[in-house]
Amino acid sequence: MSGVSRADSSSKSGLDEVFSLLQAALDGNFRRDVVADAARAANLEKALQRLRDGMRRHAFSTRGTTIDLGRPIQKYDRKTRTLGFHVLHDWDGIADRVNEDIIPVDVLHYLADKRGTSAADPAVLAILLDYYYFHLLALLSLRIWDEGDPNANLDQIARLLEWLQGAHGSGQRFVADAETLILIATSHYELHERGYAALLEKTRTLDAAHRVRIALGHGASMGSHLRFGFEVTYGRDTINMRNDNVADYPWLCFALATVMKEYARLHAAGERGPARDRLVESMLNGLSADARAIVGAPPSSLAESEDERAEFAASFQALKADLLAEFEPFRPKESAYSPLCFFFNFSHNVLKGTIVDALLVGRPWPISFNALLTGLPDDAGAAKSALAETLMGYARANPHRIRGRLRPVIVYDLAAGRDAFAVTMKKLKD
Numbered sequence: 001m002s003g004v005s006r007a008d009s010s011s012k013s014g015l016d017e018v019f020s021l022l023q024a025a026l027d028g029n030f031r032r033d034v035v036a037d038a039a040r041a042a043n044l045e046k047a048l049q050r051l052r053d054g055m056r057r058h059a060f061s062t063r064g065t066t067i068d069l070g071r072p073i074q075k076y077d078r079k080t081r082t083l084g085f086h087v088l089h090d091w092d093g094i095a096d097r098v099n100e101d102i103i104p105v106d107v108l109h110y111l112a113d114k115r116g117t118s119a120a121d122p123a124v125l126a127i128l129l130d131y132y133y134f135h136l137l138a139l140l141s142l143r144i145w146d147e148g149d150p151n152a153n154l155d156q157i158a159r160l161l162e163w164l165q166g167a168h169g170s171g172q173r174f175v176a177d178a179e180t181l182i183l184i185a186t187s188h189y190e191l192h193e194r195g196y197a198a199l200l201e202k203t204r205t206l207d208a209a210h211r212v213r214i215a216l217g218h219g220a221s222m223g224s225h226l227r228f229g230f231e232v233t234y235g236r237d238t239i240n241m242r243n244d245n246v247a248d249y250p251w252l253c254f255a256l257a258t259v260m261k262e263y264a265r266l267h268a269a270g271e272r273g274p275a276r277d278r279l280v281e282s283m284l285n286g287l288s289a290d291a292r293a294i295v296g297a298p299p300s301s302l303a304e305s306e307d308e309r310a311e312f313a314a315s316f317q318a319l320k321a322d323l324l325a326e327f328e329p330f331r332p333k334e335s336a337y338s339p340l341c342f343f344f345n346f347s348h349n350v351l352k353g354t355i356v357d358a359l360l361v362g363r364p365w366p367i368s369f370n371a372l373l374t375g376l377p378d379d380a381g382a383a384k385s386a387l388a389e390t391l392m393g394y395a396r397a398n399p400h401r402i403r404g405r406l407r408p409v410i411v412y413d414l415a416a417g418r419d420a421f422a423v424t425m426k427k428l429k430d
Contacts, residue, residue: 003005014147018072018140019156025060025067026133026163033062035125045116047125055132073136076143084195085211087139088290090191090348104132107352111359124362126170131355134174141181142199154178172358176370179213181219187347196247197304200254208262213265215258216278219286220339220373221347222252226289227420228343232407237289246301249293256286256294257308267319269300274376278311280326281374285339288420291427316428324395324428330375332417337381339373341417342388345400345409353391353410384396388412 024030034054037355041047054060057070080087088102099106108128115124137157144153158178165173177179186199196401203214226241234241242249263279266272293299295313316323332338344350351369358364367387371380388410395408402409 003135015140015143015153015156015218016148018069018076018373019119019160020124021067021069022136022160023163024131026160026168027166028168029128030060030062030065030067031126031133032170033065034060035122035129038125039120039122041120043116044118044120044124045112047120048112048116048128049239051125051129051132052105052108055102055108057137058302064277065188073139079146080139080142083142084190084192085142085184085186085199086188086190087142088135093189102132102135103352104128104135107131107356107359110356114360120364123170123364124359127172127358127364130164130174131424132171132174137161137164137178138181138185141178142185145202146206150202150205151210154206154210157181163213167213169368170364172355172364173366173368175369176368177213177217179210179216180370182214184348184351187221187225189346193247199251203308204254215255215262216282217370217373218251219259219282222248222255223285223288223343224342224373225347226252227416228345228409228411230289231343231416232402232409233345242290242293242299242301249290249299249301250305252286252289253294253302253305253309253312256283257312259283259286260312263323264315264319267322277326277376278374280323280356281324281330281339281376284327284330284421284424285373287428288340288424291424295428320428323351323376324425327425327428331421332414334414336378337388338375338417340415341412341414342372343411343413343416348408350391353394354387357390357394385412 033210034051036045040051041050057068058073059066077088085140087096089100090103090106091097092099101109111124111128137160141154141157144157145148155178160174161178161181163169175184182203186196203211207212214424226245229241229245230236230238234244255330259279259282263283264278266276287294293302294309295316298306298309328382330338330340330342347369351374354365354367354369356413365387367383370385372388373382376383389412392408392412395410397404400409401407
């Protein structure tokens with residue numbers, strides 16, 4: 001391929017054109033050539049500057065080929081900001097504003113400060129370039145309803161994700177499926193939360209298979225996110241947590257209701273196995289956030305989700321004995337990784353921390369964000385524990401001031417996980 005590939009008004013418009021350009025960037029040697037060109041710099045800092053210029057323009061050139069995504073990415077970013085989400089930009093809590101540079105460039109600057117004088121390591125450059133393209137896919141995951149069939153659009157993004165994490169890339173695993181891109185894209189701090197309800201309504205229009213995959217990730221991650229809030233942000237004050245998370249509770253309810261419906265289907269068919277186990281584990285993790293809000297008296301934040309909540313509660317009562325028995329094997333134990341022991345403020349920060357560590361050591365983590373949300377399969381537990389504890393180490397070294405105290409925002413703690421399991425089971429048995 002040679003020449004200029006650019007999305008503009010004279011070429012095929014919309015998502016299809018952007019998908020084609022991203023395929024050209026991801027499914028072939030283009031990224032390797034970009035990295036090789038950058039790696040010729042005198043040191044890592046100068047190599048990173050070459051990548052930074054391309055990231056800011058959303059355009060890279062190598063071997064006479066240019067792939068220019070500037071216009072469509074800027075357009076989709078503006079539209080997504082109007083919806084209420086800053087997918088490409090992080091929030092600066094000290095300055096109380098959205099950062100000027102996109103997240104991969106922020107990470108690039110951090111890396112240049114820490115390792116800039118070292119050699120231009122192609123492995124490091126490849127991970128960072130993949131992290132940039134990952135953010136483009138996350139942005140597009142919120143635009144699948146713009147035109148055409150959103151289910152088909154999400155499937156196309158899934159193919160792009162497969163290429164991103166495939167043989168032509170860095171080897172870094174980001175997420176397990178395209179549905180999790182929606183979770184990561186919306187897990188930043190947003191000053192105004194108007195977009196979450198609108199996005200949930202759109203999500204409900206997807207087909208059952210996509211909804212289940214979205215629910216599996218959201219249910220498990222909401223459990224970890226809200227458990228962190230309960231323990232740290234809200235000082236174990238459930239009412240305060242409910243009042244401050246009016247955007248999260250409908251998503252939690254949607255996730256639990258969707259997972260329950262799929263569990264009930266498998267239960268009625270007598271199907272057991274890994275798929276059912278994943279549903280059970282995700283349901284348990286989601287309920288650990290605030291079980292009584294779902295199976296007891298609901299908070300006002302679930303008023304618009306009452307049909308889903310009531311459906312979940314009715315199914316839970318009907319299947320309670322079997323579910324409680326199936327929850328029991330997921331009790332946290334010292335010999336295995338458990339997502340119930342994993343607490344964090346935002347999913348995006350977990351992934352960002354993983355990438356920062358990979359960049360600092362010059363080696364990709366073969367573990368996706370989704371892998372940290374499940375204890376299955378058991379044979380990967382040691383690597384998951386290692387990553388969770390690594391992330392906790394960074395969080396302890398760089399604590400945030402919360403309620404007047406410096407606290408790590410990512411925690412892996414067996415005792416806290418066991419307590420969360422015991423409290424959840426008690427609430428469900430009452």
